[in-house]
Amino acid sequence: MDGAKVREFFCKIIREDEDVSVGVAAIRTLMEIIKHSKSETVQELETNLKDGINVMKNTDYPVAAINSGCELFLRFITLAALDTRCFSDCKKIMLDRGHLFIKKLDEARGKIVRLASKFIEDGSKVLTHSRSRVVLQTLRKAHKQNKRFEVFVTISAPDNSGKQMCKELQAEGIPCTLILDSAVGYIMEQVHFIMVGAEGVVESGGIVNKVGSYTMAVCAKEMKKPFYVLTESFKFSRLFPLGQQDLPEEYKFKSSVRKSSDLKKVHPLVDYTPPAYITLLFTDLGILTPSAPLSTYKNIIWKSIMNMTPIQDVLIMDH
Amino acid sequence: MLRKESQMVHKENIVQAIVLTDTFDDEFLPISEHLPHALLPVFNRPLIDYTLEFLSLGGIEETFLFSSAHVEAVKRYVNKCIENGEGWTLTMKVNVMVSESCRSFGDCLRDLDAKGVLRGEFVLLEPGTVSNVDLLPLLKKHNITTKSDKGCAMTLILQESAIRGIGRCPHEELLVATDSHSKLLFYKKLGSSKDNKLEFPLEIFLDNASVSLHHNLNDTHMAICSSSVLPLFSDNFDFQTKDDFVRGLLMNEEILGSTVYCHILKGNQFAGSITNWRMYQALSYELRNNWVHPLIPSTKRNRKLKNDVFIGEGTKISETAELNDAVLGDDVALGKNVRIEDSFVFSNTKIGDNVVITHSIIGEHCTIQSGSEITSGSILENGCVLEKDTFVKNSLLVAKIPDNYENGDKLADKAYRLRIFPDEDDNISINELDRKLSRLDIGDFNYESDEIEDAFSDSGDEQLSYTQTPPPDDTKLFYTEVIDSLTRGLEDKLPCDNLILEINSSRYAYNVILKEVNFNIVKAVLILSLRQPETTQYFGNLSRVLTYFAPVLKNYIRNESAMKDCLEAIQDVAVSSESLHEKCVTFILQYFYHKDYISEDAILNWFSTLTTSSKLYKQVKPFTDWLKEAEEESGEEESEQ
Amino acid sequence: MDKMKSKASTDGSTKKEKKNKRKQSKDSQDDVKPISNEVSCEDNKNELVDEKNDSTKNDATAQKLSEKELRRLEWEKKLQSQKGDKEVTTISNTKTTQQQKQLSEKELRKLEWEKKLQEQKAGDTANSALSKAELKAKRREQQEAQRQAKLAAEKAKKPPSTTPTKDTAKEVSKVEKKTVPKKETKKIIDLHRVQLVQHLYAEMPQKQDSKLLVYNNIHPAFVKLGSQYLNKTILGSNARTLALMAALKRLIYDIQTPPKQELCRYLENVLQTCTNFLQNCRPFAVSMVNALRNFKLHSTQIDTNLIDSEKKARLQDIIDVYINDDIYKAGDAISLKVNEKISDGDVILIYGCSSLLKKILVDAHKDGKKFKVIVADCRPLLEGKEMLRRLVVAGIKCTYIFLNGASYVMNSVTKVLLGAHALLTNGYVMSRIGTAQIALVAKAYNKPVLVCCETYKFSERVQTDSFVYNEIGDPDLLSKTPGTEDPSPLSKWKENNKLTPLNLLYDVTPPDFVTAVVTEIAILPCTSVPVVLRINAIDTT
């Protein structure tokens, strides 16, 4: 299964299925690869997969999700490889684990929605950024529990994904207002809390998300509004960015752009929001508190050495 | 099983309570026709439920429900609760007692005495009591009193409240006199009696070192009784109600040799009793506002919406509905643009479009068709059906034809007016008194607010007053002081200049401006002098008093402006006191004129200011005319010379 | 004269008599025009005398008796009556002696009086009017003598409150309780002072009565005022200032300059003693200090060769102007400014009781703004209740909470309005204790906090904590708990010197909690207080 095929398949999933997040799509693609791969040994297979991953990374979809998703998946593959002897059934195991894995992922969102929808009260005003499936579903759920609330969505340039979000909400009959990204500060005063999704959650407890989230978080902090992040746990990735510059290029820019020389001139797709600005993380593992503000250097060292942020706890369990 | 449990737990000296479930009056007509008082829904939960919960929280271990009407319903309900293991069933044993024969409170107690289920002291509740009082301490207190006073039969529990307070029902105005040990000396339900006069037997004050009178109390209809109470009832068949009982004991204390004490609830403790619709309304209010906490309208049964609206399960509120201070039962169907204020709608009632309901109570299974309006204390019996655009005001409606049916009472074939009070006429406008005594408290705040106004302006402290010092209240005080000193002067014939000194000093005490001084003093004098018995020599007395105060008057009415003040004072008095004798004004004017306190011109000027229509004008007219012509005459004479 | 006689004769009035009576009076008026005003002024001063008996009537009618004699006679009368008064109000010997002293000095003054009158008699009718005025004044003086005696007597009987307090009975009993162990309690009090606040003025209930008695020769208006400050019947800087001004006016009205003294000078001294007395009752509020300063400043500017009555007039309207401009007009201006900021659907949190806030809210309500008010309140003073009542009476929808509940409601609040005791140069707001806390919570929920304050409350003082300058209220107020029957475990705090209730009266709010200060000049940030002070300084000089 060559690169072209992979890309084509990957894009197809995303195009066709609205509700599938990029991460899941990536994993599905990997499954596909495993199915069709002619390779005879685990190593070969892995190399195939790796190639596949690279291919996907080079598509114009947010890399963060792809990365963490695949990373996780690969890990299981390797594990699977350990406790089987012949390759054929190893492959088999891989496949059904894959399925199980995807199943779990699908459930995950439901869990999050259940947790988060409790936090939407009658008559509250919610601010959200860009388009996030989890947030969307949460709001839907709350609406179904016939709570009356109002939503503000940022238009979120460059891709204006906010517009779509707004449309979808209005379709549900949820009162919804589209606002400029630059109007965040203005609107912040009247909203009760912020709910955003995330493309990736990093070890520090911070998140990587559509550019503008950071601005929003900082603003929220200043105005003392809770900043909630809704995200599936497969988006946790082993990464400890110390700041915006520290984020890997591939996260920040589309592959196409990356190739073109001067990145200073290009707008990043994502930014990194440190945990200090996040009130709560809603994950399928329950509600997590991002660790204490990583304000002091000492703090950072301590944390990174002892793997003690909640996120790291989860990750450690996985390794 | 459960019952056994609770029995096992406490063998010795069980704390007992009696709850009567029937009001032996028609206060709750027409709803009470079909619905026992005990099961009256309060926030969609039967009244008795609150009472029982309160009792169990209050530490009662065994309760006797004594009912003589709708027995089955009550029984059924209680048993249901026990099956479902409601909170109170755990710690309290409840038995329902039946006696169809009873026709009054007294009968019930006599019957109880016969049954002899009670040992020792017990708590006696009249129907509909809701409270959060911890009863055990009260029982202890009662116990102690009985130790000191063998005769102590009963401790009444009274709630401290305020005049015109929320849960204060004009039907139950209560006046109580107690001695220092809070032993009851005098007890009177003023009720809705119009006469505002009250006589205390003198011996109250003769026999006791200290007597405290309370007028700020509500009867909670709870009492703690010694075992002697029941026999007392049996012995005296004329005791029909608790009030009879209390009054009886007070009247012939020495004969019956038993006394009544009272305990006054303060602070967090609250108790009230739903004895009529008004109290129903009041207590709902208090429940809603947590006054009876921990007893609160259960959130399981109700959903609380904004501006104090509670709705039961299965009730849908359309966006267009305009609700305020309303309690809706289960499965109430509301049409479009319905307006409901300060009202209670019981379960399964259908309300059409554009219906307006204010200060009313709608029974279960009623149907109110679109466009109808129900206002000012109307009460609909279960199952009434109102046709389109019916207008109901201040009346009771029943579904079936009432006995005293008169034509014109029929509104629809399932809605008839019910007449209880002969004087009741449906299309009378609600005037103040009706408002006070109507079945429901028909909200009307302004009179309260001005009541408050003077409540604190009387208090006489000018703290933070934004007004110029001296503030008005001071002059008021000044006035009262003047009155005092003058009356004193009049009684023990003090020399007037002392009076003047006093007045002056108090004048400076409240530093009152000269104008006010003159005005108030004259007014005071007049008021005093008018306080004469309406006898034949009325004017004689009048002039006597006036002459006595002559020096005072003379001292203050000195120049034109003073005269003006004086006249204004006269006017003020004349206008304010209706009782003022017809001729009085003229008489006084004449008197003042002759004594030359006030000059002719002053009078005339003043007279010209009067509105020709006013009563005063007519009274003064002849006098002034006379003055005028006198003037002319004198003019002539001069010309003659 | 005949007028009188005829009057005496007339009782049942027939027209005939009336007629000629009127005639007589008429021509009497015609021919004795010149003396007419004397007549009037005469029976003016007779007010104490003539009621005594007919004899007085006679000598009242005896036209030709010289003023002097008349006055002496009247003076005797007064003495008598005063003695009578003395007997009526039975008071301790100390009192009587003191009173005697008053009387004696009164006598002195009287003599000066008569001299002065002499001179004036020499003068023509123009200043007879004046003499009249002064006669009035004198009369008033005498009555004060009465009143002061009375007052003192009252003090002797029941310590505080010349104003009727609701339960004087209780008061009395309380004081009696205290006065018995006066000595040791006092010691304990000192023991009981928290080190932090040793330096502060502390109100000690058991000294209240004595306080008022140490001074004599204070104008009654001030004595009254003092006691009102002392037992907090007058509370809040506006009210206190107004009351002070009123008393001052009274004083000016009554004051008599001794011979060869300049009124303003003399007044200043008198005022000094009075203010000392007040200070002793309760330290001045900043607003009062400012008001007094302003008064003194202007009083010096009056040219000295006016006659007293005119000076008085000037002084009077100095005060009036001040009250009107710096307090009332300022209030209106502020109210206007704030009302621009109040919009429909607002939920406004206020704390305690402030006349200014009340005015503002009521005005806003009158403008038909639809808003809710949450009144926060705190022990021991519970002023908020008063505020609540006033607002409810004005028909404003109110909610009442304790300070503890502030965080609970703050979410729903849209604006916080606060009154101020004083605004300090470093931008700190000094106000009723607890205000800072409200501001703090408001900040936490970032709600706008507006402090309403007339510029006359601005002060040059600089202060960063609530200890350097503050007052300590009656600690017993804390140990009383409302509602509960059983006394609080604190009630016996005096026995245990480890236990101390502390009842501070003011606190200072740092400027960073305050969004803006609303003054009659403008809405400004706290930090620009000094600027305003400068401006004031300039235009006052």
Add this chain to the structure above:
Amino acid sequence: MPDVENLLDIRRLISDIQHKKLVRSYDIALRTEELLEELISKGQWKSAKELMNLVKTRIQLVRENLPQEATAPNIMRHTLKVIREEYQSASKKKDEGQSLHELVTATPSNVLDYSDSLIDLRSSIVDHLTEYKVELESSSENIAAQALEHIHTNEIILTVGKSKTVEKFLKRAAKDRTFNVIVVEGAPLYDGHTMAASLAKSNIQTTVIADSAVFAMMSRVNKVIIGTHTVLANGGLRAASGIHAVALAAKHYSVPVMVLSHMYKFSPTYVGSPNHEAFNVCVSPAGVIPYATGPILKQIEVYNPVYDYVPPELVTLFISHQGGNSPSYVYRLLSELYHQDDYDL
């Protein structure tokens, strides 16, 4: 409810709490623990699963009847954890845990559903519980024992209202050190007065102030030491009303705020907003404004909230019997105390 009898124990507990027979959280904790021991040793259950269900139903019941009550459910939650552990150790099965990895690798064979009955489970759980009970009883002692680590000579300590734990803590410290305590009276309960009186008795220089004076005094305070009703999962507090303001003031003057809390007060719940019905409760207004105030009451609203929500950033330190922890560590304590699955019951 069909099996009323079985639930009688818990319902009695509930009614006792309602009847104010049990007031202090400590008593409630003990009582609950005993109740559970009873249940485990005597109750008829075959497998751990059944037992857990029994406990869970009880938790639900408490939740329904006493939404504010935290102690009892927490104790029971912990017991659930105990049961799980015992079961696992008994049946050599590992908990499938939360991590995806295990989710995936888990094969039907070794999924543990606590279903199969084990012989010595009962006894082992009981043993474990008895240990726990000892822990409970010694808890406040252990907390008090740390007093000297936190209080130095001549410092001024501010506390609010009345808390047995705090009282003990301070008195212990007072044995060897002299310091001043400022007690905030805590309207409308005024239990600060009792606190102050008892502190003064044991010779601590005590000053009582009204709630309004907190900010004024705070500038001189070195430490704020308070108790709490509940510690929430995010490290926030549900504490007596008024404490939020105190904490804010402390923050403003950067005075450390120490919260003394027993383990059973840590509950794995989050709050959306402080005014959430489930979070706060308003009791009778009588505490704020007497009923006798009169007609004016009809026209005003009066709130008398019992609790305040104190966000974690205002708390400096939690002192439990295990020692001090920062709020950010609470989630960790929780995962030690309770099992993930039992968080929201």
